[in-house]
Amino acid sequence: MVSGMAGMMSGTSDNNFPAAIRLGLCCIFKNEPIRFRSTTAKYLRQFPRDVQRAQLSTICQHNCLSLLAGLRFVQHYGIGAFRVLSPFFPRYTHPDVGYTITDLPEHQKILHTLSQIKQYQDRHDIRLSFHPDQFIILSSPQPQVVANSINELEYQGLLAEYIGAETITMHGGGKYDDKESALLRFTNNFHRLSPRVTSRLTLENDDRVYTVHDLIPICTRLNIPLVYDVHHHRCNPDGLSVEVATELALRSWDRVGREPYFHLSSPKNGWQEGRPEPHADYIDPADFPECWKNLRITVDIEAKAKELAVLALKKTFTV
């Protein structure tokens, strides 16, 4: 036990950023020399199967070690959450060059590193999440799009289980002229997912189509939480205030007894001119909602300067 005074004076905790707020870093690092590798199907296709698998094996193990290094970094700097990039195991579900972990020559080493990651995140209470990209859509009228999306979600669910990741956050998808029937398709397809995925799945309001107002009913019906992205809400308003949207999101997490996840970013070109959607390098502290400051929540920071932006925001709240 450290005394209050000693705690305040010591190392990395010497700021008054709201203690209950956990900041999260998304996917990659800017300055820190931690890199994730990837590859393309086109490149892999020129090699025979066994060569492909050797290359993929090297990349997967490299990425596992990078994630472990990344977790040590965030732990050291008091960053409490990390979002894992989607191509962590690149092309895993690709129809031509896809694979399973046991296909990889170094799979025993890889499984070992995955379990080290899980152990580390558990010991240091670092929240891990996945955020499938824009092609992953459960509301599409095209069966093939949905089938591909389910495969990809199952892949992320599997990895999430291996590394102890808690959430897989996705968007509502397209509108297709009728949000209501689109969300009905989402609901039907949700029930095709394994418990490994459904227990982790969350919905996030996006900057073009689905708002908090649109998603709250389906979140309630499916008993899944809503990840509230306040930047998207400001880009794509729905008549709800930030305070009310925050309250609705909190309730959805409370219902499942988990710490809420919110997203924050600042517009690259300001709120006045041009499109506000592109993300800025850093977070303008003025964009941090006042009503979040006394909550026990996780806030993922979506900013191009990555770890520098997270640390700068922490510092803003210092003294």
Add this chain to the structure above:
DNA sequence: GCATGTCAAGTTGTG
């Protein structure tokens, strides 16, 4: 070495 074009995938809105 460094600049450039390309990379699995869907959808919407802009010009």
Add this chain to the structure above:
DNA sequence: CACAACTTGACATGC
């Protein structure tokens, strides 16, 4: 009607 934008970068290729 084509194309950029989306969480964006990483990589192979060619100069």
